[in-house]
Amino acid sequence: MHEGSSPAWVDNAIWWHVYPLGFLGADPTGVIRxxxxxxxxxxxxxxxVLDLGLNGIVLAPIFESETHGYDTTDYFQIDTRLGTEADLVSLVAAARGRGIRVLLDGVFNHVGRSFRSPAPTDGDLLERTSTGEVVTFEGHEGLVVLNxxxxxxxxxxxxxxxxxLDRGIDGWRLDAAYAVPPAFWARVLPRVRERHPDAYFMGEYLQADYTEVVREGRLDSATQYELWQAIWHSIEDENFFELDWALTRHNGFxxxxxPYTFIGNHDVTRIASQITDARHHPHALVLLLVLGGTPSIYYGDERGLRAVKETRWGGDDEIRPVYPDDPAxxxxxGETFRLHQELIxxxxxxxxLVRATTSAVICTNTQYVIEVVADEGRLFVALNLSDEALPARIAQADLVAGHATETAGGWQVASHGWAVWQETPGERD
Structure with a gap:
């Protein structure tokens, strides 16, 4: 295990991921501020958050920026559209008083064009080409890369x-960590841990050798985009073989x-819009909450909100909505909320379950039964996308979630249904 092995508290963390500029109703364009x-x-x-069963909040960028938060201009100042440092400190203190952890989103690969170093320096801190031009991030002219x-x-x-961290947060989501040399994180994170040994550092990686980048960068975790893709895509395309392959890799990680696991975040189409058949929306959530990992719920998914990410200016706005002042x-x-409560x-x-691995008991395109196991316990999970009932030969286990009918040969899960069983204590082979 790398030097930055996750602090013990992370084993019990389940996150609520919030995009504050949207959640709080600010203008994300920066045009009218x-x-x-x-x-x-x-x-x-x-x-x-507590009622949902969660105990952590991930706040997408809240630092001074030009537009959507990912074009930071000052790492030491809260975005004026979102208040002041005192407002954040108040929120963190209130969260801590309830046992809720707080992660901030650090955009340390690139900055906005009006970024200025907090202290006078000889030359700027930006990466430049051989002709002196600033390097932009993935073709976005408003995002310039740090050196x-x-x-x-x-x-x-x-x-x-x-x-x-001095002001009470518990760790960092490292945005676009995949674009930063792992050696940079390896230089930075041990220095931060010297001052805050209980802090958690999770990097955003899309496609990568997750094990290698976590090790090289001295990270605690990485975003499991492979699993996100496999969950919604295998359900939508009715191809559980895709998911089964992804879970083999997930076991290795x-x-x-x-891994940091999710079925929704501020950058992707909502799960309720990714999966066309609403009967199969619960199947995705079941997978998120029974598989090994540190799960995260993207705000709005717990209410079944729908929204499609579009590749245009403002194309993220629909997936980053305003929430009301009061949860009431x-x-x-409500039904989706209650399902989240049940599975959480x-x-x-x-x-x-945080470190549980899986193996397939039944795998067809539309029917999937898996064993989820660790030294401390075992679950059986059945997912049915077909019009036919799914027979599952599961013995010495109690039905603990979903719906199934007990038969002489075991159990039967109805068409388009799902079920979870827990091994009866003392019945392990």
Whole structure:
């Protein structure tokens, strides 16, 4: 295991991922700089988080920026559209008082064009071409890349991370970590851990050798995009063989680190829009909450919201919606909310699931039964996408979620249904 092995508290973390500029009703374009409610206005939602069964909040960028938050201009100042440092400190204190952890989103690969170093330096901190032109990030003219070979950039990131950890946050989501040399994280993170040994560092990686980048960068975890893709795509395309292959790889990752798992975030089409057949929406959530990993729920998914990400200016707005001032004003999606509570409760009763691995008992295009196992316990999970009933020969186990009918040969899951069983204590082979 790498030096930055995850702090013990992460084993029990389940996150609620929020995009504050959207959640709080600010103008994300930066054109009119319309302020939203301050980050302190998230405080009334903390009991909602607990009611859902979660104990952590991931806040997408909240630092001063030009537009959508990912074009940071000052790592040491809260975006004026979201209030002040005092507002964040208030929120963090209120969360801590309820046992809720807080992660901030650090955009340390690139910055906005009006970014200025917090102290006078000889030359800027940006990566430049041989002709002196700034390097942009993935063709976005408003995002310019930091020079990660410059030790002053490493110093800046160390100080920015430590500054907010000093103010009570618990760790960092490292945006676009895949674009940063792992050696940079390996120089930075041990220095931060010297001051905050209990901090958690999770990197955003799309397609990568996750085990290698976590090891090389001294990270605690990485976003499991492979599993996200396999979950929704295998259900939508009725091809559980795709998911089965992804879970084989997922088992391998779990040997060295605990991946950060999700079925929705601020960058992708919502799961309820990815999967056409609403009867199969629960199947995706079941997988998220029974598989090994550190799960995250993207705000709105717990209410079954639908939205499609579009490749245009403002194409993310629909997936980053405004939430009301008061949770009591949010009446939609009650059934989906209750399903989240049920499955999060199942996971809470079985904390060993964080490192559990899987193996297939039945795998066809439309029917999938898996065993989820660790030293401390075992679950059986059946997912049925077909019009035919799914027979499952599961013995010495109790039905703990979903619906199934007991038969002489075991159990039967109805068409388009799902079920979870737990091994009866003392029945392990």
């Amino acid at each position: 319309k302020p939203g409610r301050t980050v302190a206005a998230i405080e009334p939602w903390l009991d909602y 990660h070979d410059d030790e002053r950039v490493a110093d800046l990131v160390v100080e920015a991370m430590a500054y907010w 779990l040997e060295t680190f605990v 004003d949010f009446a939609a999606g 409760g199942l996971r809470r009763r079985n904390p060993w």
